[in-house]
Amino acid sequence: MKKNSHPDLETLMFLIAKLPGLGPKSARRIALYLLKNRDNIMNPLSGALDKVYQNVARCNICGNFKTNKIECNCSNKNNYEQICVVENVADMWALEGTNVYSGQYHILGGTLSAINGINPEDLLIGSLVSRIKANSVKEVILATSATIEGQTTAHYIKDSIKNLNVKVTKLAHGLPVGGEIEYLDDGTLFSAFKYRSSLNSD
Amino acid sequence: MKKNSHPDLETLMFLIAKLPGLGPKSARRIALYLLKNRDNIMNPLSGALDKVYQNVARCNICGNFKTNKIECNCSNKNNYEQICVVENVADMWALEGTNVYSGQYHILGGTLSAINGINPEDLLIGSLVSRIKANSVKEVILATSATIEGQTTAHYIKDSIKNLNVKVTKLAHGLPVGGEIEYLDDGTLFSAFKYRSSLNSD
Incomplete structure (x- = not known):
């Protein structure tokens, strides 16, 4: 001192x-x-x-922050057609900022990671399954990061809910808006090429 | 929100x-x-x-932080030969880090500044005079910044205590250690030249 x-x-x-x-x-x-x-x-x-x-x-059901001892918004039965699954609260806020989606969110609290010892039971995957079962969910949007851990987590979740008769989507991979081809990494270019869309259908 | x-x-x-x-x-x-x-x-x-x-x-006498309702270290009568006057607490901590000085400090709480409306009575100058008078202070070290405001403040203090029979010193101006001449400003070079020291006396 x-x-x-x-x-x-x-x-x-x-x-x-x-x-x-x-x-x-x-x-x-x-x-x-x-x-x-x-x-x-x-x-x-x-x-x-x-x-x-x-x-x-933290709400034990959806993973978002809630007022202690008061029911979380996620127990409100309206607006339950879609659930968007994200890794953390900052990701949810980033998506909210785009105004592209206004439905329910489900915050996992991280990604699966063998190295860091994070297993499925450490993330809110069980409660996601319960939420899908308990509500009339039509689509689960997997909005995890485009990292290996993010994609592994998305894959694991897809597997866990494959029998639930619900549409599962994931975010598109490709060129970031404003991205110059010359400076993009191989993985992004590969995805952009592979998932190219037809202009004829416009 | x-x-x-x-x-x-x-x-x-x-x-x-x-x-x-x-x-x-x-x-x-x-x-x-x-x-x-x-x-x-x-x-x-x-x-x-x-x-x-x-x-x-904040202590009303020396300007340092002290425990509420407990007397500040500055009322300790020992070690009162020198008082080092600085602008703020961060400056005191910076000087302390050099271990070059271990005496009393006096924290003004800023510098005189006509533009920002900071007058002598807004700084702890009156209490500095009282401290010098009340203790056997031999030297007042004016360690204000090398800015116009810092130097104006130092000049004002020097003027306020000129009749107190106490030695007044200020920090040396010149090349910063590690400074390359090519990249130094004119003011610093002028000071370094003007206050050059003789190598013969070593």
């Missing part, structure tokens, strides 16, 4: 420095900023953290 | 995004990280913020 510092301040900086994307220098800058803005930022932030800690919990 | 989000979580992200160096995307990343690490980061961070808010205050 620095000689001319305060132990509580040191603890605060130590904790801030643990947050993703931050280090000791930005933690120090943030801590001093907080001390300068005691009443309009530091106090509300402490309250907000406390509130989220007390109130926000 | 996003449809599939939680109001408390939105508030938390809004507040995190206000911190220096962070924006909405990093705030989202940090909030999700906090939710993943509820008990080992989120809860302690909330507690640390609260503790700092309750306990840490």
